[in-house]
Amino acid sequence: MYSVKVGCFGLLASRQLLSQTNSIPSYFRGGVCVQDLFYNVVGRKTSTVTSEPVIIRVPRRLQDHIDNVKQVKRKHLDKVATVKAGKLLIKSKNPLLNQSVSYTLGKFEEPVLTSKGWKNSKSFGDYFTINSTQSAPPFLPKTQEENKQDGHGHRRTFAQLRLSSELVETLQSHNITHPTIVQLQTIPKLLRGHNVLCAAETGSGKTLAYLLPVIHKLQEEMPQMAFGEQKMQAVVLVPSRELAEQVTSVARTMSRPFGLKVKVVGGGRGVGSIKAAFSYGQPHILVATPGALLKALWRRFVDLSELRFMVVDEADTMFDPSFVDMLEKILRQTQIAANLSEITGPIRKAQLVVVGATFPGGVSELLDKVTDLGSLVTVKSRMLHYLMPHVKQTFVKVRGSEKVLELHQALKEAEPDRKGVLVFCNSAATVNWLGYTLDEMGLRHARLQGEMPASMREGIFQSFQKGHVDVLLCTDIASRGLDTQRVGLVVNYDFPESHTDYIHRAGRVGRVGATGGEHVLSFITHPWDVALVQSIETAARRRMCLPGMETEIQKPIKTLSQENK
Numbered sequence: 001m002y003s004v005k006v007g008c009f010g011l012l013a014s015r016q017l018l019s020q021t022n023s024i025p026s027y028f029r030g031g032v033c034v035q036d037l038f039y040n041v042v043g044r045k046t047s048t049v050t051s052e053p054v055i056i057r058v059p060r061r062l063q064d065h066i067d068n069v070k071q072v073k074r075k076h077l078d079k080v081a082t083v084k085a086g087k088l089l090i091k092s093k094n095p096l097l098n099q100s101v102s103y104t105l106g107k108f109e110e111p112v113l114t115s116k117g118w119k120n121s122k123s124f125g126d127y128f129t130i131n132s133t134q135s136a137p138p139f140l141p142k143t144q145e146e147n148k149q150d151g152h153g154h155r156r157t158f159a160q161l162r163l164s165s166e167l168v169e170t171l172q173s174h175n176i177t178h179p180t181i182v183q184l185q186t187i188p189k190l191l192r193g194h195n196v197l198c199a200a201e202t203g204s205g206k207t208l209a210y211l212l213p214v215i216h217k218l219q220e221e222m223p224q225m226a227f228g229e230q231k232m233q234a235v236v237l238v239p240s241r242e243l244a245e246q247v248t249s250v251a252r253t254m255s256r257p258f259g260l261k262v263k264v265v266g267g268g269r270g271v272g273s274i275k276a277a278f279s280y281g282q283p284h285i286l287v288a289t290p291g292a293l294l295k296a297l298w299r300r301f302v303d304l305s306e307l308r309f310m311v312v313d314e315a316d317t318m319f320d321p322s323f324v325d326m327l328e329k330i331l332r333q334t335q336i337a338a339n340l341s342e343i344t345g346p347i348r349k350a351q352l353v354v355v356g357a358t359f360p361g362g363v364s365e366l367l368d369k370v371t372d373l374g375s376l377v378t379v380k381s382r383m384l385h386y387l388m389p390h391v392k393q394t395f396v397k398v399r400g401s402e403k404v405l406e407l408h409q410a411l412k413e414a415e416p417d418r419k420g421v422l423v424f425c426n427s428a429a430t431v432n433w434l435g436y437t438l439d440e441m442g443l444r445h446a447r448l449q450g451e452m453p454a455s456m457r458e459g460i461f462q463s464f465q466k467g468h469v470d471v472l473l474c475t476d477i478a479s480r481g482l483d484t485q486r487v488g489l490v491v492n493y494d495f496p497e498s499h500t501d502y503i504h505r506a507g508r509v510g511r512v513g514a515t516g517g518e519h520v521l522s523f524i525t526h527p528w529d530v531a532l533v534q535s536i537e538t539a540a541r542r543r544m545c546l547p548g549m550e551t552e553i554q555k556p557i558k559t560l561s562q563e564n565k
């Protein structure tokens with residue numbers, strides 16, 4: 001195209017024309033000296049127009065344009081350097097934007113993003129994939145230090161963590177033999193009596209990391225009282241009914257050999273059902289949502305005076321505005337030990353355990369209100385707030401009107417695997433609307449959203465877990481803590497509104513024991529989604545943690561390395 005223009009102008013720029021400079025149209029002169037207006041085709045400026053031999057000349061604007069095109073081409077050539085031999089980390093629709101696993105961005109090098117122009121409507125149909133770079137999840141011990149191997153080079157077992165033999169046998173009967181990194185780090189600290197803040201990736205086994213030491217200590221010092229006389233020993237607070245049921249099920253399985261009583265109370269039910277949970281006395285362990293526990297406290301169904309453990313799971317949600325007031329009220333009624341000496345003796349206080357996979361900035365300020373931050377020992381995993389390196393994640397720029405078809409296609413492709421698919425929407429209304437649409441298309445699915453009455457919600461996640469239905473349409477209530485090995489695909493039908501939500505939704509795959517090959521697929525439709533995608537793509541290309549999260553746990557008082565072992 002450019003050569004045609006040059007050729008045309010070459011005809012104009014004949015010898016006669018140049019010898020009669022006055023006849024050159026003002027468009028080419030631009031109101032300045034004629035010499036300035038012309039360059040020869042190789043880009044050198046001529047000293048005088050008249051003394052030069054006859055050559056094809058190009059007007060400045062055209063030359064500038066040619067220079068621009070050359071520059072863009074050069075830029076693209078630079079990008080090719082991001083592709084080296086071996087596996088691709090980023091695979092884009094435009095291959096020039098691919099990035100190899102072996103390519104490392106320089107400290108001051110700006111990554112060129114596939115999603116750069118995604119606010120533009122012309123970008124619909126564009127996509128990129130962040131490929132998995134390792135098969136094993138990062139939370140299984142690999143290095144010698146993480147393994148804390150015994151003298152013979154074997155991985156540490158649960159028995160070596162000095163847990164009771166009955167607990168170890170129960171774990172073994174569920175094929176759980178070796179602790180994950182977070183379990184290796186958290187269990188000994190809780191057994192020793194510390195208050196612990198435990199921050200580790202989704203699916204890394206945090207539930208057992210706190211339940212095992214709690215159950216071990218409760219069975220060790222189990223009061224010699226009949227059920228109905230003792231007071232509550234441990235409370236686990238979680239943000240949703242479904243998660244409460246799940247944690248209860250794990251707690252019951254693990255405490256069965258010791259006869260510990262575990263009860264659950266969740267929101268959305270009347271006071272009657274809460275009262276019923278305590279009709280035969282106080283359980284040893286109560287798993288509760290904050291609202292239900294507050295109701296139980298106000299009506300004096302429960303007594304926290306002899307509490308030994310207060311666990312706050314899914315801390316980022318529990319400390320967000322929807323729960324924080326309730327949480328504050330509960331923690332103010334709990335006697336939290338400020339040091340090791342306060343967990344023993346006749347007026348002993350409770351150990352506090354705060355657990356989560358994301359700790360956005362500000363959590364420590366909130367914690368500061370309810371407890372002495374100085375008493376918390378922090379266990380923080382290496383890959384906290386990083387994108388999961390063992391799960392493939394694809395981002396597609398798609399028109400709103402085409403999302404249903406894209407989803408239909410993704411569900412059809414996933415069908416032969418018979419694995420579960422979680423489809424996340426940003427609102428209950430979208431879950432319902434999408435549900436009706438999938439019904440029309442004849443696609444079997446279940447729905448789970450927070451505006452459903454508790455009676456309708458009951459059992460939905462379990463039926464998905466058991467494989468009675470393969471597709472679950474849900475809001476973020478299913479993104480926190482819910483565990484299932486059968487999810488093969490997570491679809492962000494609506495793109496999440498924060499990094500935290502993205503981490504938790506994506507974290508429903510790639511969990512301990514997952515078989516591999518899991519995938520997260522995100523649809524990006526709105527211009528306001530683009531900034532978040534760009535920051536995720538930047539973090540992936542730079543192999544850094546997600547921005548805005550690095551200030552997490554702002555005042556870790558004692559980190560793992562500082563603490564006396």
Ligand SMILES: Nc1ncnc2c1ncn2[C@@H]1O[C@H](COP(=O)(O)OP(=O)(O)OP(=O)(O)O)[C@@H](O)[C@H]1O
Pocket residue numbers: 175176177178179180183200201202203204205206207208356357480481482483484507511512513
């Ligand atoms: N040491 C282990 N070996 C094998 N499997 C384990 C081990 N620890 C936990 N698991 C299993 O790993 C899965 C994930 O554990 P869990 O739900 O506790 O993760 P999590 O870290 O709490 O995740 P989330 O942040 O999403 O709440 C569960 O199915 C659990 O049974």
